[in-house]
Amino acid sequence: MAVFTLTLNPAIDQTVMLDRLIPGEVHRARSMRLDAGGKGINTASCLADWGVPSTVMGLLGSENVAPFDALFAAKSIVDRCQRHAGSTRVNLKLVDAHGTTDINMEGTAVAPAGVDAVIATLDAQVQAGDLVILSGSLPPGCPPDIYARLIVMLRGRGAIVLLDSSGPALRHALDGAVLPNIVKPNLHELAEWHGSPIDAPHQIIEVATGLLDRGVDLIAVSMGAQGALFLTRSELLRAGLRAHNVESTVGAGDAMVAGLAAALIEEAGLDRIARLSTAFAVGKLGCAGPHLPARDRIEALAASVETEILMGEKQ
Ligand SMILES: Nc1ncnc2c1ncn2[C@@H]1O[C@H](COP(=O)(O)OP(=O)(O)OP(=O)(O)O)[C@@H](O)[C@H]1O
Numbered sequence: 001m002a003v004f005t006l007t008l009n010p011a012i013d014q015t016v017m018l019d020r021l022i023p024g025e026v027h028r029a030r031s032m033r034l035d036a037g038g039k040g041i042n043t044a045s046c047l048a049d050w051g052v053p054s055t056v057m058g059l060l061g062s063e064n065v066a067p068f069d070a071l072f073a074a075k076s077i078v079d080r081c082q083r084h085a086g087s088t089r090v091n092l093k094l095v096d097a098h099g100t101t102d103i104n105m106e107g108t109a110v111a112p113a114g115v116d117a118v119i120a121t122l123d124a125q126v127q128a129g130d131l132v133i134l135s136g137s138l139p140p141g142c143p144p145d146i147y148a149r150l151i152v153m154l155r156g157r158g159a160i161v162l163l164d165s166s167g168p169a170l171r172h173a174l175d176g177a178v179l180p181n182i183v184k185p186n187l188h189e190l191a192e193w194h195g196s197p198i199d200a201p202h203q204i205i206e207v208a209t210g211l212l213d214r215g216v217d218l219i220a221v222s223m224g225a226q227g228a229l230f231l232t233r234s235e236l237l238r239a240g241l242r243a244h245n246v247e248s249t250v251g252a253g254d255a256m257v258a259g260l261a262a263a264l265i266e267e268a269g270l271d272r273i274a275r276l277s278t279a280f281a282v283g284k285l286g287c288a289g290p291h292l293p294a295r296d297r298i299e300a301l302a303a304s305v306e307t308e309i310l311m312g313e314k315q
């Protein structure tokens, strides 16, 4: 099972450390770092730490591509991203003793030819039985139904599709005739798609059951510190683990998606799927970027994940 991740709207995180942020003042930066980001790229980075090779696809601006090239080289991630003439958007993070101030830039509008080239690359590379992870939001200029179209194309050839998106891209994909095999919304994304707030577990189960009835095989609804619910047509599990060391919650969902992928490669049952994806997510919380601790640490976390069977057989 080859693994591909698609990131149409990547970003570079530029983190600037300051003593104290004062609006209107001139500051001297303590330090600065650039990190390649974007949800599918984060997922590929976590998979590489676990020892699973993957191929990244999507769109990168050639003007500031160096952090991506460095990450792909360091982790032996196969790079099939299209380059376009502009730059990848930069998300500025100003960190001082009071916390982090985020300034997110709008992405460069993509040209139809760039999107077509990405579709052609997927078409040429993905075979029956491969896993394709469609991750994140869409850049300006990208057709909002692109995931829906890709799901038809990829499932039509027998690939397994995992979707982790939000807003209009998620809505188009879940309203389509052919649904992804696996979906990983967080509570907010699920509620936004559903069109009303979701507070109680029975509401999550109701909404997720609607998707399972329409052809989704597995739904993982992540709930931040509250853990996640894992649902199939015959089983329902809640899983979570207290995090003792939280460096950064950014990308916890992307790590959880990597854990789902790792468990699928093992052909695992739902208990192991829930344990491994929770261990990936909680393991990542202890790292500043999209990285995992060593394998034995992840296995120890997986063993200590608390699971509760809400429906179905004990594995
Ligand atoms: N503070 C926390 N304590 C314990 N576990 C956490 C915490 N935050 C996240 N997790 C774990 O990570 C999983 C994914 O987190 P979350 O629901 O925040 O994903 P997300 O909103 O998709 O994140 P992102 O899109 O930023 O990567 C949760 O289901 C949970 O297992």
Ligand SMILES: [Mg+2]
Pocket (backbone or CB within 6 Å): 164, 186, 253, 254
């Ligand atoms: Mg997410």
